[in-house]
Amino acid sequence: MSRRSLALLALVVVTACSKPVPEITAPVDGGILRVASPVASLLFARTQPTAVARTQDHKLRVLSLPDGKELRAIDYGDRRVVALDFSPDGSSVAIGDWTGLVSVWAADSGQLRFEQRLSKYPGVLTFSPDGNRLATAAQGEPVQILDARTGAPVATLGSPVGGTLALAFSRDARLVATGDGDTVVRVHDAATGKELASNREFLMVPLAVAFSADGATVLAASGDKFVTIIDAATGKTSRKHDRTSQPVMALDVSPDGKSIATIFMKSEDMTQPDHLVLRSMDTWQSQLDWLPPTMPIAGGWTSDGRLLVAFTAKEGVQLWRLH
């Protein structure tokens, strides 16, 4: 699609929205973050103005924002990547491939920190907010929490039927919430792996979990089409929001803790985009309801409190600012 077409599309989308509208953000030129090779996926750091792009030439490219300057390129070889995470502090980047090999590099130097061999391809690969821990799990297997610098094992969580499909650390990295294959949301001590609380009210597998900024509550969502607020200490449901038309597949709380991005899954065809709704954490009022024009390759909050969504573009990545 040409830049002119994208601009026209942006104009149509912007015009169609009555609420505060997303806009193409301009880190460099017309919202295009220029990258040396076509981008397959992109992740933003949370506390540093950096992002990492996985490109089709089998490289992880660490980029500075907003100028898009390439800081480091890491060659990951001829591997079929199924999982990617960039630590929120921007210090480490991890990939997991179909063979179950997980590799972790230092983002600044490109030095390989460690590798871990899983029994199957990874279902979980998530850094803690401080970048000190990495949660990994082969599909269907228990989650292991590792020291993200050395790979040393810290704790192993329980072994739910069907494994873990969603995982989030609290901001202080003391707690881990999991959405498990047996449809249970569990809260664990991240240092010991001990299960502290559980919520068994879901009928379907929880696909998204997130902590509130203070770590006191867990937000969880599944094919049940509810976002449920769970007391992290007891596991009890404290609030269940109105049923939605589609399942929520991702939840992301803003750095200031005041807003939450709920990303919906088009359940009849997961290859197509569905709505992204930005809500107030306090009132649950919608602040923005946006249907992306195509399937985004990335989305997330940046260090300065912007909510960005990225799409592939001919010259690199096009960024939209939603908040």
Add this chain to the structure above:
Amino acid sequence: MQQPLSRRDVLWKCAALGALTLAPGVSMADVFAWSENQKPAPLPPTPWNEIGPFYKRAAPNVPDLRAAGDKGLPLSVTGRVFDTRGEAIEGAKIEIWQADDAGLYDLDGYKYRASLTADKKGAYGFGSIMPGHYPARVCQHIHYLVTAPGCKALTTQLYFATDPAFEGDPARNFTKDPLIQSVELVRPVKMVKSAAGNRADVTFELVLERL
């Protein structure tokens, strides 16, 4: 479905066909006694497949998932549940879920979802339709979650050798769906003609690992 021959039947047949001859002093009774003391042959566990995003617990125990007028090729799936020692697991719980003919999963109710219980011989079976192609997946499939006391839970998926994605050669083409990591999960399909119309029959044996 044709019933498998018992071990005793097989031995008689072998003796009748000359495949089994008895040394002097050995009777058929001795052979039967020896045979009965043999343990079943060990079986490899059924290959694992991921659970996916649409599992829903508390599905009803209904052996026929197809309602009158449902679109799609009628499908009959039968099988038995064993442990790796080859012993049938009575009471194993078999939860299944699949897309409809259009490739859609029912998230709001329990259409094409069931929870079955294996009988004394470990046998289970259900009637359904051939699932449609879910857009985010390459191949038609039925999800399984099998649990039994003392055994490791199994999540897996059943695939069909007739799936167009395999282009008639599942052994060569099963990796077209990256989630299929073993061709063992791709089962032959037998077309059956009856007064009620065509039906596809599939056998899918399940083998659980003991804890």
